[in-house]
Amino acid sequence: MDASLPGVAPVPAERAPRRRLSPINQRRLANFRRNRRGWWSLWLFLVLFIGSLFADFIANDKPFLVKYEGGYYLPVLKAYPETTFGGDFETEADYRDPYLRKLIAEKGGWMLWPPIRYSYDTHNLDLPTPAPSPPTWMLTAEQCRPVAEKNGFTGAGNPCDALEWNWLGTDDQGRDVLARLIYGFRISVLFGLTLSLISSTIGVTAGAVQGYFGGWTDLLFQRFIEIWTAIPSLYLLLIISSVLVPGFWVLLGILLLFEWVALVGLVRAEFLRARNFEYVQAARALGVSNGVIMWRHLLPNAMVATLTMLPFIVSSSVMTLTALDFLGFGLPPGSPSLGELLAQGKANVQAPWLGLTGFFTVALMLSLLIFIGEAVRDAFDPRKTFT
Known part of the structure; x- marks a missing residue:
C-alpha cells in the first residue's frame, strides 16, 4: 500500500536495534558499581588525570590570550618573539617581565592568564623569603610587604594579596x-x-x-x-x-x-x-x-x-x-x-x-x-x- 496516499498513515522506518551489554557484562558492571569506593575512586582518578592533561592551561607562565594593537595572540599554543609586542629582542617573549607588560598596556592591550601563573620550570625571583618559600597563606604581612611595595603596592590592605600566590609554596629553586x-x-x-x-x-x-x-x-x-x-x-x-x-x-x-x-x-x-x-x-x-x-x-x-x-x-x-x-x-x-x-x-x-x-x-x-x-x-x- 502506498503510504503517500491521502488518509494512509506513513509506515515508520525500522530502527536499528540498540546494542546492549551481554548479561555477564551487565553483571560485571553492576558488581563494579556496587563497590562504591572503587566506583568513586575511578571518577576521581579520571577527573585528576584528564585535568592534568590540560596542565598547560592550568599552570603556565604564558597567558592564554594577549590582545595587542587590535590583534589577538595565543602564547600558550605558539611562541612569539618579543619584537611582536614592541620589544627589542628576537628571543621568545617573557610575559612576566614588567617591561613587556608595560609595552602591551601602553597600546591598550591586556593578557588573560591561567589560574596558576607558573609553569613547572618557572623560577619565582620575587619571593618574600629565601627558597624554599612557604605557601603564601602562611606568610605574614611583614614578610610580604617588601616584595609587594617593589611591585607597586601602596594600599593599606594585606600586602600578601598583591603577590602572585604560591599556594603550596616553592621548592629549593623557587619553583611553584x-x-x-x-x-x-x-x-x-x-x-x-x-x-x-x-x-x-x-x-x-x-x-x-x-x-x-x-x-x-x-x-x-x-x-x-x-x-x-x-x-x-x-x-x-x-x-x-x-x-x-x-x-x-x-x-x-x-x-x-x-x-x-x-x-x-x-x-x-x-x-x-x-x-x-x-x-x-x-x-x-x-x-x-x-x-x-x-x-x-x-x-x-x-x-x-x-x-x-x-x-x-x-x-x-x-x-x-x-x-x-x-x-x-x-x-x-x-x-x-x-x-x-x-x-x-x-x-x-x-x-x-x-x-x-x-x-x-x-x-x-x-x-x-x-x-x-x-x-x-x-x-x-x-x-x-x-x-
Whole structure:
C-alpha cells in the first residue's frame, strides 16, 4: 500500500536495534558499581588525570590570550618573539617581565592568564623569603610587604594579596610546588599507563604462546623466566640508568626488561587449562589455525585475569618511576617529578610542605589505583551474582 496516499498513515522506518551489554557484562558492571569506593575512586582518578592533561592551561607562565594593537595572540599554543609586542629582542617573549607588560598596556592591550601563573620550570625571583618559600597563606604581612611595595603596592590592605600566590609554596629553586605537582602527576600516570599497556601486551603474548603450545616451548620458556626473575632488578635498573642518558622513553625501555613478566604466569595458566577443552579440540579438527584459536577463542578467558591485575600493575609502574626519581636515577634534572619532590622534602626538613605535599599526592594516586583494582577484581569475581 502506498503510504503517500491521502488518509494512509506513513509506515515508520525500522530502527536499528540498540546494542546492549551481554548479561555477564551487565553483571560485571553492576558488581563494579556496587563497590562504591572503587566506583568513586575511578571518577576521581579520571577527573585528576584528564585535568592534568590540560596542565598547560592550568599552570603556565604564558597567558592564554594577549590582545595587542587590535590583534589577538595565543602564547600558550605558539611562541612569539618579543619584537611582536614592541620589544627589542628576537628571543621568545617573557610575559612576566614588567617591561613587556608595560609595552602591551601602553597600546591598550591586556593578557588573560591561567589560574596558576607558573609553569613547572618557572623560577619565582620575587619571593618574600629565601627558597624554599612557604605557601603564601602562611606568610605574614611583614614578610610580604617588601616584595609587594617593589611591585607597586601602596594600599593599606594585606600586602600578601598583591603577590602572585604560591599556594603550596616553592621548592629549593623557587619553583611553584603546585605547578610541579600537576605536571608531575601527568607524567607519572602517562608513564605508568604506557609501561603497563606495553608490558601487558608482551606478557600476554608470551604467556599465551607458552601455555598453548606447552611441551618444550613451555619448559624452555619457564626456565628462562625463572633465571630472568632471579636477577636483582633494582640494582640492574640503577646501573643501566646511571650509564644511559635519562629520559622518558629510555626509562620506559629499561623498565620493560622486567615488567613484562608480571602477567606471563597468569596467562600461561589460563591457556594450559583451556587448551584441551572440547571446543578447542573441535576447532583443531575443523582445521582452524592455531593463531585464530589462541587469540579469538582462548584469549578472552585470559583477559579476565589481565584486566583484574592491570590497575595494580599501573600503580607498581608509577611507584617504580617515583623510586628512581627519588634516588636520582629517573627523569632528567628539572623534570616535574613526584620522586624529585620527595627527595627535596628529605633534603629540606625545614620546609615540611615539600615532603608532605609529595607524600600525600603519591599516597592519593596509589590509593585510587588500588581501590579501582579491588573494584575490577569484584566485577570479574564469578561468585558475586548480585545485580
